[in-house]
């Protein structure tokens with residue numbers, strides 16, 4: 001057989017074999033649409049390759065057109081192409097007051113002192129907040145997807161987290177031990193990774209990301225927050241892929257609770273160990289205990305970029321992570337922020353905005369929010385929807401193309417998207433083709 005025909009057949013077989021492998025992986029990921037569409041593509045490649053052979057014959061230069069097109073596409077997919085824009089952060093001029101966050105506002109009950117004081121200065125928010133408060137609380141009966149078993153399990157986890165709030169901080173009783181920043185940095189990371197954190201990063205704590213006043217939790221409401229720690233240690237915990245796939249049902253909330261509880265245990269332990277070494281350290285845990293806005297601090301710590309839907313997107317695990325943090329004065333080596341094409345990808349993708357049932361995620365351009373140019377999430381719409389359905393929804397996390405598990409094929413796509421704007425465009429098309437552009441919401 002002529003060498004040209006062998007090359008032609010081999011290239012067709014290679015493409016078909018890759019698609020079959022992808023179909024098998026998709027079965028394992030329980031993504032049956034992707035499996036079926038890969039099989040359709042395999043048939044199309046076999047028919048196309050054979051048809052082209054009979055159309056142009058074996059003795060012609062045109063025989064190589066399909067393999068050359070595919071090869072060129074692959075090269076364009078992996079070579080650096082186009083610019084990667086980081087998130088534009090200007091001069092942040094004011095800190096966020098935790099009392100203004102929607103999670104704090106949900107807790108101001110009509111007739112209470114907090115309610116009267118808050119809405120006397122923010123009358124424009126009273127109506128929208130009252131509408132949210134009239135709905136059943138998260139994890140309580142009445143929500144559309146309420147289910148007692150997972151709700152009970154998640155409630156128990158959140159209660160345990162609340163019980164831990166008294167242990168987030170403590171006195172430093174011993175003089176500071178001599179600390180080599182390199183050794184301490186390696187030790188801190190090792191401690192967290194051995195406690196099953198997935199990724200760890202360290203940042204100089206930007207004071208503008210510390211809330212200005214307490215809005216929730218056991219500390220006095222409205223008390224100024226004076227966290228002046230120099231460093232933030234931030235870590236991610238991967239949420240189980242199949243649990244995230246259940247969104248917007250209650251299993252995703254159960255998984256959220258599980259990860260927050262794990263983050264609380266891990267960060268309280270590390271903060272305690274650092275204090276034992278003679279350095280101040282505070283854990284920041286979910287529920288009502290954060291002094292910081294975690295996503296931007298995680299970006300500073302090199303754990304990822306902010307996506308359109310406001311979550312951190314990690315290079316390896318995408319949006320499918322929960323965050324934990326410890327702030328401290330122990331001197332550490334910091335990590336650098338990373339840029340891997342998320343801003344450009346989100347410009348092209350819009351999948352979370354299209355699939356957000358509450359319309360909370362903008363499909364337009366970014367806006368300047370306190371000096372950071374980012375997509376402005378309509379948080380009241382999001383929380384209103386959570387209370388309608390009784391879960392923390394998570395559809396945006398589920399549909400995000402970065403949320404696929406870090407397996408061979410998805411990692412190849414990630415590698416391309418890191419460098420090439422062509423890859424980012426093709427990855428958006430590919431994700432829509434294999435997984436669908438618009439989900440059908442369960443009844």
Ligand code: SF4
Nearest residue numbers: 356382393394395396
């Ligand atoms: S959690 Fe649900 S409602 Fe909220 S932004 Fe994401 S998709 Fe929209």
Ligand code: SF4
Nearest residue numbers: 307346349350352400
């Ligand atoms: S779904 Fe698309 S637009 Fe939304 S955050 Fe993920 S990559 Fe960005």
